[in-house]
Amino acid sequence: MKTEHVMMALAIAAAFATLPSITQAASSNPALAGLNTTEAPRVTQVVDNNAVSALEHTHLAVVANTTSAGRVDDALPMNHMQLVLRPSAQRAAALQTLIAAQHDPASAKFHQWLSPEEFGTNFGVADADIAAVKSWLMSRGFTVHGVYPNKLQIDFSGTAGLVRQAFHTQENRYVVNHVTHIANAGDISVPSALREVVVGVAGLNDFRPQPLHVAPQVAQFDRGKSNFNIKQPANSLAGTPGHSAVNFTGGVRGLVPFDMQTIYNVSSLYTSGLTGTGINIAVVEDVDMYTPDWANFVSQFGLGSYGGTFTQFQPQLTPSTGNCTDPGGNSPGGESIETVLDSEYSTAMAPGANIWVATCNDAGSTNFFGGVFTAASNLINNTNPAGRPNIISASYGYGEGFTDAASKTAIDLMWAQGDAEGISVFVSSGDSGSNPSFNGSIINGFGVDANSFATSPNDTGVGGTDTADVLDGTTSKYFNSTLNAQYGSAKSYVPELTWNQSCGNTLAANKLAHVSALQFCKNALIYDPYGFYVTSESGSGGPSSVDYKPSWQRIVRGAAKDQSRDLPDVSLFGGSYGGYSWVILCTGFYPCTPNFTSPVELVGGTSLSAPMFAGIQALIDQGLHNDGLPANQGNAAPTLYELARNEYGGPTGKTPGTLAKCNSSNGTSGTGSCVFHNITTGGNSTQCVQLQGQTTPDCYFYGTSQNFLQFYGPTQLGLTSTSSSTYNSNTAAYAAQPGWSFANGLGTVNAYNLLSAWRAFVNAP
Known part of the structure; x- marks a missing residue:
C-alpha cells in the first residue's frame, strides 16, 4: 500500500506539473461577454486512498429495502461507466444566469448559443482537476476511454472487483418487480482530496429507463x-x-x-x-x-x-x-x-x-x-x-x-x-x-x-x-x-x-x-x-x-x-x-x-x-x-x-x-x-395496490380484492x-x-x- 501511495502521489504531481494552475476562459462568442469563470483547481491535496469520503445517495434507495440475491463475480465487466464531475458553485450559478439570458429577448445574449468546447471551458471542471481524477482512476486499474468536451464526464471501464476496491461498494444482484438487476449495495467512497469535484459514478446499476408506450x-x-x-x-x-x-x-x-x-x-x-x-x-x-x-x-x-x-x-x-x-x-x-x-x-x-x-x-x-x-x-x-x-x-x-x-x-x-x-x-x-x-x-x-x-x-x-x-x-x-x-x-x-x-x-x-x-x-x-x-x-x-x-x-x-x-x-x-x-x-x-x-x-x-x-x-x-x-x-x-x-x-x-x-x-x-x-x-389519478406485507404511500384505498389476480391473496x-x-x-x-x-x-x-x-x-x- 505504501508503494501504491507513493506512485499515486508522483502521478498526481506529474499531472499538475503539465497544466496551468488556473483555468482561464476566453472566447469571442457574445454569449460569454463579460462572463468571468476563471477559477483555480479545487484538487489541492495529494490523493490518498486511505483517506476517503462517502458520497451520499450514490446508491439506489430501492435496494436498501430489497434482499440481495447474491454478489456479482469480481470479474464482471463494468463497461463505459461515467464518472460525473461537479462544477464549482460559481460556474453552476454562472451557467444558470447565462441560460436565462439566452432565453430573454431583451438580453444581448438572447439566442447566442455555445459550442461543446465553450461549454466545457467555461462551465466544466478545471483541466488540472480532471487530470487528477484521471490519474487516480488509472492508478486503480481502470481504463479511461476519454473526457467529454463538456469536461463533466469521464468515460471509463473496469470490473466489479475494481469498483469494489476503488469505490468501496459491493455490486449485488437484486430482484425488483420480478426482474433481476445489478446495483451497488451502498454509497460509494472516493479519496477525500477528490470529493469536491466528483459527484459519483453513473453506471453502477442497470435500472435503465423504459420505453413509454402502451403495448401495441x-x-x-x-x-x-x-x-x-x-x-x-x-x-x-x-x-x-x-x-x-x-x-x-x-x-x-x-x-x-x-x-x-x-x-x-x-x-x-x-x-x-x-x-x-x-x-x-x-x-x-x-x-x-x-x-x-x-x-x-x-x-x-x-x-x-x-x-x-x-x-x-x-x-x-x-x-x-x-x-x-x-x-x-x-x-x-x-x-x-x-x-x-x-x-x-x-x-x-x-x-x-x-x-x-x-x-x-x-x-x-x-x-x-x-x-x-x-x-x-x-x-x-x-x-x-x-x-x-x-x-x-x-x-x-x-x-x-x-x-x-x-x-x-x-x-x-x-x-x-x-x-x-x-x-x-x-x-x-x-x-x-x-x-x-x-x-x-x-x-x-x-x-x-x-x-x-x-x-x-x-x-x-x-x-x-x-x-x-x-x-x-x-x-x-x-x-x-x-x-x-x-x-x-x-x-x-x-x-x-x-x-x-x-x-x-x-x-x-x-x-x-x-x-x-x-x-x-x-x-x-x-x-x-x-x-x-x-x-x-x-x-x-x-x-x-x-x-x-x-x-x-x-x-x-x-x-x-x-x-x-x-x-x-x-x-x-x-x-x-x-x-x-x-x-x-x-x-x-x-x-x-x-x-x-x-x-x-x-x-x-x-x-x-x-x-x-x-x-x-x-x-x-x-x-x-x-x-x-x-x-x-x-x-x-x-x-x-x-x-x-x-x-x-x-x-x-x-x-x-x-x-x-x-x-x-x-x-x-x-x-x-x-x-x-x-x-x-x-x-x-389512477389505480394503485398494496400487497400483503407492503406499504404503498399516496394511495387512497377504496376496497380489497380477496385474491388479487387469483395469485396474490x-x-x-x-x-x-x-x-x-x-x-x-x-x-x-x-x-x-x-x-x-x-x-x-x-x-x-x-x-x-x-x-x-x-x-x-x-x-x-
Whole structure:
C-alpha cells in the first residue's frame, strides 16, 4: 500500500506539473461577454486512498429495502461507466444566469448559443482537476476511454472487483418487480482530496429507463365500417392486468398523420411552406428499427412530397470512446417499436424535417441510462456543428425513486448543456399516472414520483391527452364517417381530456355510470373481484423530489405552489379510455399496404406525444429561420410558459377572459385564436395496490380484492391521492384544472397560432 501511495502521489504531481494552475476562459462568442469563470483547481491535496469520503445517495434507495440475491463475480465487466464531475458553485450559478439570458429577448445574449468546447471551458471542471481524477482512476486499474468536451464526464471501464476496491461498494444482484438487476449495495467512497469535484459514478446499476408506450395491438381494417378490429391471439387470457375495462365491440379507431395534423393545426403551416425543411430532429434510442418502415410510412400517408429525410446511425465522440456501438434491430423481427414510433410520428408533424435515429447499445454498458443516455450525450457533445441536432426527442423514463444521485446529475447536466447550445429537448412524462415507473403494470410500493429523465429545468416534459368525443357522444361532429385519401377522418380540433384508462377517469365515470370516479372504482370491484382490469395506464405528471422549480414555471395561473420542478409542461394525444383510439404504425412485421389490406400495428403513449411535439418545434424553428432568426430555440418551455401567461393569466390577479375561452372542452367554439387548449376535464389519478406485507404511500384505498389476480391473496385497491383518508378533486393525484395542472401541464397547442405568438415574443420581423 505504501508503494501504491507513493506512485499515486508522483502521478498526481506529474499531472499538475503539465497544466496551468488556473483555468482561464476566453472566447469571442457574445454569449460569454463579460462572463468571468476563471477559477483555480479545487484538487489541492495529494490523493490518498486511505483517506476517503462517502458520497451520499450514490446508491439506489430501492435496494436498501430489497434482499440481495447474491454478489456479482469480481470479474464482471463494468463497461463505459461515467464518472460525473461537479462544477464549482460559481460556474453552476454562472451557467444558470447565462441560460436565462439566452432565453430573454431583451438580453444581448438572447439566442447566442455555445459550442461543446465553450461549454466545457467555461462551465466544466478545471483541466488540472480532471487530470487528477484521471490519474487516480488509472492508478486503480481502470481504463479511461476519454473526457467529454463538456469536461463533466469521464468515460471509463473496469470490473466489479475494481469498483469494489476503488469505490468501496459491493455490486449485488437484486430482484425488483420480478426482474433481476445489478446495483451497488451502498454509497460509494472516493479519496477525500477528490470529493469536491466528483459527484459519483453513473453506471453502477442497470435500472435503465423504459420505453413509454402502451403495448401495441395488431388490428385488421374493416373497410365497411372504416375502423379496425383488434386481433386477439388464440391463446390469450380474457383478463390480464392493465387491460381496458371497457371493450368496444364495434371496432376501434386508428388515427393517422392527417388526423394529428388537423387536430393540432399544423397543416395550416404546410400551406405557408413550413414543413420542417432543414431542421434536424434526433430521436435517441437503444435499439434500431427496420429502416424500410419509415419510407413505407411516408408513402402510405402521402408525406413523400415534403422532402423529409431519414438516417439511422450511432453517434460518436471525437476522438471516439467506443461507448456507442450498433445495438442491432434493423430487421422486421428485431426492431424496437419505440424507435419506429418516434421516427414516424416526428415525421407525421414535420414531414420535411431530417429525422436522425441515433441509437447506442445498452449491452455494451451498465450505465443507468445505457444506450439512450449515451446517444443523447454524444450528440450534444459533438464538436462538429453539423453533427448536433436542432431538436432531441427522448421517449424513455423511470421515476426519480429509481435513479441514483450521480445518474440524475448526469441527466440534468446533459440537458443543461443541450439548452446552452440551443438544442430543444422534449421528453415523455410517462404512462402510469402520478408515478411513471409502472408502465404496463400497477403502482405499488411507491407513491407520487416524476420521470427523472424529464424533471431537468432544461427540457420540456410532454404528457398525454385523450379525445373526448367518444365519451361525449360527439364523434360525428369532429370526425367523418369515412376516410379520405390520406386515411384520415378528423374535421377540426377535438375537445380533449387527460388520457386515463383506469376507473379514476372522471369523465368516463360520469358519462358511463353517472357516478364519481371513486364510486366507479367501487362498482368495478364488484364485477372484477380479482382485479384483472386494474390499471395505472395514464399520462404521467408530478413534482420532482430532486430539481427545484425554475422561475418560468411560477408565472402562469394554476402553477403548483411548491418548490419543485413539476411535470408535464405540455401535452398532446397519447391514448384513450377503453383503448378505442390509437395511432397506426408501419412496422417490419406489419407493413402498411394500400387500403390496409393487411394487418397493422396500433400504439399509443406519451412516447407518441413527445416526438409529435418535437415535430411541431421543427415547424417553429423553420418559420423563425425564414424570418432571418436562428433556427435553434433551446429549451422550449420558458417561451411556452410566457405565451401561456398571456392566455391564462399570472398566478395572481384578474382572470383574463381567454382562460375560459381557450378551454379545450369548448372544442372549435371560440378557440380558433387560442395558442393553447386548456385541458380542464379528467386527471391522471389512477389505480394503485398494496400487497400483503407492503406499504404503498399516496394511495387512497377504496376496497380489497380477496385474491388479487387469483395469485396474490388479499390486496387493497386504491386510487393515487395526496391523502390516505380522503379522496376528492382536491386530493386526487392529479386532477385537471384551469391553467396549468399536473395532469396536462399547459395543455395542447394550435401549432399555427403558436408560431404567430412565438414570432411576436422573439420580435421576429
